[in-house]
Amino acid sequence: MKNNKLFQVSTLAAFQNKGYDGQISIKNMLSYGDTGFGTYDKLNGEMIVLDGVAYRAVGDCSVEVADLSDTTPFATLGVLEKSKEQVLEINGDMSQLIANLNKSIDNTENPILSRISGRFEIIEIHGVWAQSQPYQELDKIVSEQSVLVLEKIRGSLVGIFCPDSARGLNVIGWHFHFLSEDKKIGGHVNNLIAASLNIKFKITEKLAIISKND
Structure with missing residues (x-):
């Protein structure tokens, strides 16, 4: 399914x-x-x-x-829509968020999908502009993007965790993108500071590749 x-x-x-x-x-x-x-x-x-x-x-x-x-x-x-919401205490930065996520969910074998919402004291994000050929290496493109630091903003993170078994398929560990509550600002998350946030998550069975012909 x-x-x-x-x-x-x-x-x-x-x-x-x-x-x-x-x-x-x-x-x-x-x-x-x-x-x-x-x-x-x-x-x-x-x-x-x-x-x-x-x-x-x-x-x-x-x-x-x-x-x-x-x-x-x-x-x-x-699909996350039917997942239950709970409070996640953070009281720190991105590393503390990840540590508390791992402690709360306690799963290292399966991909995890989450939505983490609330008030962020500070969040650092970046977007990306369209590229043209010949393409540069991804790390170089990302390093050249401007960073935006926001304070006291409400919004949501989409957080995805991939286990070691997904190496080569996806980013291993946690990876987050942010969208503000008013849906005007967003991007890849570099760091953040927050006290407590609301989280919905789902532990999934596996990663599956979508075929171009599906």
Whole structure:
């Protein structure tokens, strides 16, 4: 069943090998889940998927709703809508968030999909501008993006955890994208400081690759 899996477009290995050209439409991708993240054709923005809507955070971290005909070269998403919410105490930065997530969920063998919402004292994010060929290495592209630091802002993180068994397929450990409550600002999360946040999560069975022909 789709509800019990975490789905992804392409693999991390292919994506890191300059595989930035879109493979499937956003409309097709959204048939596999309501929560997730990724990027768009030619790295045209960081993707945040919440409540079944795909948002695009471009290089200045401003956000727009993506067109369903847009395409993605790499994305990960699943179904979270029926998950129960609980309070997660953080009282610290990103490392403390991850430590408390790991302690609360206590799972290292399965992919985990989560939505973490509330008030962030500080959050540091970046977006990305569309690239043109010949493409540069991903690390170089990311290092050249501007960083935005926000204070006392409400919003949501999409957090995905992938176990060691997913090496080469996806990012190992936790990875987060942010969308503000007013849906005007978002991007990849570099760091944050928060006290307590609300979390919904699902431990999924496995990662499954979405076929271009599905």
